[in-house]
Amino acid sequence: MEKRFITQASINRWLTKIVNDGKHLYAPVKKGDRVDFGRATSADDIVFDHIQTTQSAKSVAFPRTDVLFSYEKEKGKVQLENADLTAYPETVVFGLHPCDAAGFNPLGAIFNWDYKDEIYNARLQRTVVVTLACTKADEYCFCTSVNGGPGNTAGSDIQLTPVKDGFLAEILTEKGEALMKADEAAFEADRGDVKEEFLVKLPEKFDVKAVQEKLQTAFESPIWKAQSQRCIGCGACAYVCPTCACFDIQEDAHGTKGKRLRCWDSCGFALFTLHTSGHNPRQTQAQRWRQRLLHKFSYMPDRLSVRGCTGCGRCSRACPVDMNLSEHLSSI
Amino acid sequence: MDNLQHIEENGITTSSNPQISTSSNLYTPYLMTVEKVTQEAPGVKTFRLKFQDEEAAEQFSFKAGQFGEYSAFGDGESTFCIASAPTRKGYIECTFREAGKVTSSLARLEEGDTMGFRGPFGNTFPIDQWKGKNLLFIAGGIALPPMRCVIWNALDTRENFKDVSILYGAKSVADLVYKHELKEWEDRPDVKLITTVDPGGETPDWKGEVGFVPSVLEKMNPSSENTVAIVCGPPVMIKFTFPVLEKLGFKPENIYTTLENRMKCGVGKCGRCNVGKLYVCKDGPVFTGAELQALPPEY
Numbered sequence: 001m002e003k004r005f006i007t008q009a010s011i012n013r014w015l016t017k018i019v020n021d022g023k024h025l026y027a028p029v030k031k032g033d034r035v036d037f038g039r040a041t042s043a044d045d046i047v048f049d050h051i052q053t054t055q056s057a058k059s060v061a062f063p064r065t066d067v068l069f070s071y072e073k074e075k076g077k078v079q080l081e082n083a084d085l086t087a088y089p090e091t092v093v094f095g096l097h098p099c100d101a102a103g104f105n106p107l108g109a110i111f112n113w114d115y116k117d118e119i120y121n122a123r124l125q126r127t128v129v130v131t132l133a134c135t136k137a138d139e140y141c142f143c144t145s146v147n148g149g150p151g152n153t154a155g156s157d158i159q160l161t162p163v164k165d166g167f168l169a170e171i172l173t174e175k176g177e178a179l180m181k182a183d184e185a186a187f188e189a190d191r192g193d194v195k196e197e198f199l200v201k202l203p204e205k206f207d208v209k210a211v212q213e214k215l216q217t218a219f220e221s222p223i224w225k226a227q228s229q230r231c232i233g234c235g236a237c238a239y240v241c242p243t244c245a246c247f248d249i250q251e252d253a254h255g256t257k258g259k260r261l262r263c264w265d266s267c268g269f270a271l272f273t274l275h276t277s278g279h280n281p282r283q284t285q286a287q288r289w290r291q292r293l294l295h296k297f298s299y300m301p302d303r304l305s306v307r308g309c310t311g312c313g314r315c316s317r318a319c320p321v322d323m324n325l326s327e328h329l330s331s332i
Numbered sequence: 333m334d335n336l337q338h339i340e341e342n343g344i345t346t347s348s349n350p351q352i353s354t355s356s357n358l359y360t361p362y363l364m365t366v367e368k369v370t371q372e373a374p375g376v377k378t379f380r381l382k383f384q385d386e387e388a389a390e391q392f393s394f395k396a397g398q399f400g401e402y403s404a405f406g407d408g409e410s411t412f413c414i415a416s417a418p419t420r421k422g423y424i425e426c427t428f429r430e431a432g433k434v435t436s437s438l439a440r441l442e443e444g445d446t447m448g449f450r451g452p453f454g455n456t457f458p459i460d461q462w463k464g465k466n467l468l469f470i471a472g473g474i475a476l477p478p479m480r481c482v483i484w485n486a487l488d489t490r491e492n493f494k495d496v497s498i499l500y501g502a503k504s505v506a507d508l509v510y511k512h513e514l515k516e517w518e519d520r521p522d523v524k525l526i527t528t529v530d531p532g533g534e535t536p537d538w539k540g541e542v543g544f545v546p547s548v549l550e551k552m553n554p555s556s557e558n559t560v561a562i563v564c565g566p567p568v569m570i571k572f573t574f575p576v577l578e579k580l581g582f583k584p585e586n587i588y589t590t591l592e593n594r595m596k597c598g599v600g601k602c603g604r605c606n607v608g609k610l611y612v613c614k615d616g617p618v619f620t621g622a623e624l625q626a627l628p629p630e631y
Binding site: 068258282 | 405409435600614630
């Protein structure tokens with residue numbers, strides 16, 4: 001790992017070079033009164049002082065809707081055309097926080113635990129991840145409770161930490177190094193800044209190992225009903241989550257042509273597990289809430305050796321009925 | 333530092349640098365020609381499917397119990413088991429009831445038309461471990477197809493097994509599927525077949541039993557000695573059949589069934605078929621009674 005220093009002006013120059021090289025720059029931008037990920041055409045579009053974007057950055061590798069293949073029917077015959085994995089744009093996702101970069105680990109684990117999902121992999125392979133370490137947090141943040149942290153580098157190719165008069169740049173991977181070289185002169189020698197001095201201090205809210213152990217025997221617990229009583233099953237928590245990977249496969253057909261699509265879905269929806277017969281293994285919202293928590297904090301650790309939560313706090317920020325995941329976990 | 337903590341702090345290196353194959357993806361089906369359509373019962377059809385790609389046809393193999401995702405282009409995919417036996421080469425068959433959008437769309441296909449198939453997915457019946465044992469098949473309604481695959485597999489290698497008994501029930505005589513094969517099994521001296529229909533579902537010339545599967549099973553009183561029971565049916569049939577089997581002395585580890593949770597991807601990613609931490613699409617669909625007892629009732 002190599003350390004450098006870069007000023008705000010040099011970042012702007014570097015990003016301009018990246019955009020001019022034809023790469024897609026995907027970063028926190030203003031959308032009305034929200035800050036959310038979007039296509040940035042220059043550094044001027046990018047918000048640097050946000051606490052958290054509305055959505056996570058997962059859509060660079062796992063878009064809300066993705067084409068799996070397209071087809072054309074003619075007189076009972078069908079022609080298929082696979083999604084072109086080489087056509088995905090070279091993308092730089094910039095300014096995401098460490099909790100979002102850490103989300104690519106659990107996502108990658110789900111998409112590759114046996115069968116390899118080449119679509120996800122191809123998109124991620126064409127993406128360079130430049131994180132912005134956190135100097136601020138709000139009451140919803142809990143990354144330090146799930147082994148993350150405001151300066152955690154998991155999933156990052158480059159991490160920038162705001163320091164005095166500029167940024168400490170940690171060049172973490174070969175991809176990061178290549179991206180730096182788009183305008184290497186923008187990066188000065190390391191000034192010896194101590195990263196930790198600039199990071200926000202975020203105390204642990206719960207002991208995740210103890211929670212995980214308790215969940216092993218919590219399937220029949222009354223907590224699920226108590227916690228989910230006000231859940232309206234809107235699925236917002238899943239849509240903003242950096243690790244939620246559940247998806248639906250849908251058809252977009254027009255006449256003889258069509259596409260098969262993968263679309264985000266949520267275990268919080270009643271239709272998610274509904275059989276055609278009308279039978280539903282997860283009939284109540286309590287069962288669906290239990291599935292959500294157990295999947296993230298028990299099943300995934302057991303099966304994939306990775307937790308389905310990075311502590312970004314979005315599920316709690318987005319919840320229209322104010323359900324708070326870290327409070328629920330603390331109470332377990 | 334435990335493994336989980338290590339991954340969360342440092343990342344999984346393999347997932348950010350995967351090997352990429354550009355030739356195909358997991359969700360692209362094989363193109364299949366509907367070679368033969370059989371109307372089994374009202375609303376129930378069997379399709380015999382042939383691979384359009386010869387190389388795919390040659391490379392394809394599966395084992396009894398596995399399932400696939402069947403595409404109606406324009407309407408989507410549905411999950412069914414492969415209903416033909418792996419011992420019958422050159423084609424696969426599926427049997428389905430017209431129930432939702434995709435199955436209704438599939439049902440409109442005619443011989444010669446093209447549909448899609450992805451698979452085989454999931455685990456298999458451990459038929460090799462059953463050598464030298466008696467086999468007792470118990471099926472209800474549209475759940476005979478998943479069992480037909482293993483029945484024909486067993487009958488095609490008949491010398492490996494002792495007594496083979498089949499108990500099959502449906503709502504009514506019209507709803508019995510594979511009628512021509514039921515006749516074939518009935519006529520075979522090395523198969524004991526008992527068919528039953530629910531009370532009120534019999535016709536004047538019906539010669540089989542009348543009654544629900546669990547009670548007919550109790551009356552049939554099969555020996556559990558050196559016998560494995562394979563049970564497929566709607567949840568309510570399974571619920572009442574397992575206690576009867578246990579009463580007859582069957583140990584849970586000698587009872588096999590297939591679960592049929594809703595699926596989309598078939599490959600452990602879309603997130604909806606899990607029962608506790610097990611995925612029906614990857615750890616199943618075949619489970620023993622003993623395995624089911626250890627699972628939460630989420631199926």
